[in-house]
Amino acid sequence: MQRAPRTNIWWGEFDLADDGRLDWVVGPLAFYVERRVGELIVHHCQGDEPLDESCTVAQPGFGPVADGFSAIRFPFQRRAPTTLRLVPALADRPVVVLPRIPVAIASGESLKLHMSTPVWVRLEVPEPTRELMEIPTFRPSDTWFGANTMVGQLGYASSTKARVSVADLKVRPSRAITAVTINNLSSRTFVLERLSLPAPRLDLYVAESGQLWTQSVWAEWRGTSHDSRVRIERGGPEELPAQRASRARTPTDRGVFTKAFNLLIG
Amino acid sequence: MNPWWSDITTWVLADETAALWRGLLVFVVGVASAMLATTLLGRLLAERVSPQRAALIPRISRSLLIAATLLISLDLWGVDLSLLLGTAGIVTIAVGFASKTAASNIISGIFLIGESPFKIGDVIRVGQTTGEIVSIDLLSVRLRTFDNIMVRLPNEQLLQSEISTLTHFPIRRLDLPLAISYEADLTIARRVLEAVAASNPLCLRQPAAAVHFLEFGPSAVRIQLSAWCAAPHFLSLKLTLAEQMLSALTEAGVPTPYPRQVVHLEGPTSAPEL
Numbered sequence: 001m002q003r004a005p006r007t008n009i010w011w012g013e014f015d016l017a018d019d020g021r022l023d024w025v026v027g028p029l030a031f032y033v034e035r036r037v038g039e040l041i042v043h044h045c046q047g048d049e050p051l052d053e054s055c056t057v058a059q060p061g062f063g064p065v066a067d068g069f070s071a072i073r074f075p076f077q078r079r080a081p082t083t084l085r086l087v088p089a090l091a092d093r094p095v096v097v098l099p100r101i102p103v104a105i106a107s108g109e110s111l112k113l114h115m116s117t118p119v120w121v122r123l124e125v126p127e128p129t130r131e132l133m134e135i136p137t138f139r140p141s142d143t144w145f146g147a148n149t150m151v152g153q154l155g156y157a158s159s160t161k162a163r164v165s166v167a168d169l170k171v172r173p174s175r176a177i178t179a180v181t182i183n184n185l186s187s188r189t190f191v192l193e194r195l196s197l198p199a200p201r202l203d204l205y206v207a208e209s210g211q212l213w214t215q216s217v218w219a220e221w222r223g224t225s226h227d228s229r230v231r232i233e234r235g236g237p238e239e240l241p242a243q244r245a246s247r248a249r250t251p252t253d254r255g256v257f258t259k260a261f262n263l264l265i266g
Numbered sequence: 267m268n269p270w271w272s273d274i275t276t277w278v279l280a281d282e283t284a285a286l287w288r289g290l291l292v293f294v295v296g297v298a299s300a301m302l303a304t305t306l307l308g309r310l311l312a313e314r315v316s317p318q319r320a321a322l323i324p325r326i327s328r329s330l331l332i333a334a335t336l337l338i339s340l341d342l343w344g345v346d347l348s349l350l351l352g353t354a355g356i357v358t359i360a361v362g363f364a365s366k367t368a369a370s371n372i373i374s375g376i377f378l379i380g381e382s383p384f385k386i387g388d389v390i391r392v393g394q395t396t397g398e399i400v401s402i403d404l405l406s407v408r409l410r411t412f413d414n415i416m417v418r419l420p421n422e423q424l425l426q427s428e429i430s431t432l433t434h435f436p437i438r439r440l441d442l443p444l445a446i447s448y449e450a451d452l453t454i455a456r457r458v459l460e461a462v463a464a465s466n467p468l469c470l471r472q473p474a475a476a477v478h479f480l481e482f483g484p485s486a487v488r489i490q491l492s493a494w495c496a497a498p499h500f501l502s503l504k505l506t507l508a509e510q511m512l513s514a515l516t517e518a519g520v521p522t523p524y525p526r527q528v529v530h531l532e533g534p535t536s537a538p539e540l
Binding site for chain 2 (some may be wrong): 015096098114139140141142144145149150152154157194
């Protein structure tokens, strides 16, 4: 049974012993995996605090199932796999982020904001790789992003302080940070009231601190959605070196998205 | 050689029967080709058009192809088609009068499929009937109600009715009216209800939930919580939100009264001696 030091890097491959159990806490999500002879059992429970900074990685567990945990069993024809792989993933829908205070970008100005969104935990078994399940570390509320109630897209809601300085960012194991740069090339002030991050299209990267980052998003506002541009930058964040931790759910062609500005900023 | 076998052979090879064989061959090949072609057409359409069109177009095409094959075969057999078509015209008129309703349903069905106000899987409300569409046919549409009853709605009736397609748009608004005591603080009630909506992950943050005033009722003030959700979550939200609303209002000390009347008595209140 593998013992991992306390760290913000909660993902990776872990060995499961017969009748053994490993416990994790990733922010507001607590879960543990039991291995029996022919099955794996996953128990999980989500807390109410999305910004919880707790992190426990693969601690041997014991004792009865705690209250409030949901369980799911994964039987296998032969012996249950002895290795469990955890992979961080972003939300399966766009995340609509509302700055707690509206942000106004004057004409000719450019602003880089940093906002965090909850990550999902994907449980897999290798050889061959099979996905068992995904659990959000925090289940955000649903929301709608669109010009009206007929046309738009369903997403998750999140709020942000929209930090400008990287130094103000806290390391949270259950959140991934996205840097969004908005250039206002129009002649008027652009007020950012909400922003839809294309989470399924972003890769995840991990910095040395263990903080998860996504690819950066760059947007250029030219006065109308039709003329404006949105782009997902290649590679990891510019702010600090990072290695890729997982790929986007929906890989996308890199480059400029035309006419997609209204999908980013409503 | 047996004489009867010789007679048969002679008959088969005779010029007079050649047309019969030709007609039969054309009919068999034509029908087989029509079946094959329409089957392939159905597969081709399955991924390009709605399920009801993918089922209907090959069916109509097959009928037309078989009818055309039959006419060609009859012509090869020497049947006078002008006489046949004339007879068919009369028969059609007679059948048309006799099956006016069926014809109306078929035509209505074609219009409905063309207009596509709904598709298989949608939940619709027609009059007092609400259910999920399980099939859209030439004559009727079949619904499965939420208590698992099959309802058949003639297409003619549907075309003339107001149809509410509850699942057409991705999101829906849930309205939950309730009564608040006149003695209650409406501001507190509003905050409690908005907090309940905000704490339920199925309630959309945008469009935001809102509490509306409805009326000053005889026993209480009637208000309404309107919350939006993804269409598939409508029923789940309706059940959970109602419970959460009552629970939260009770906990906040906001009374939700049952209907009552206050009676003021004037004059002597003691009961008269009997």
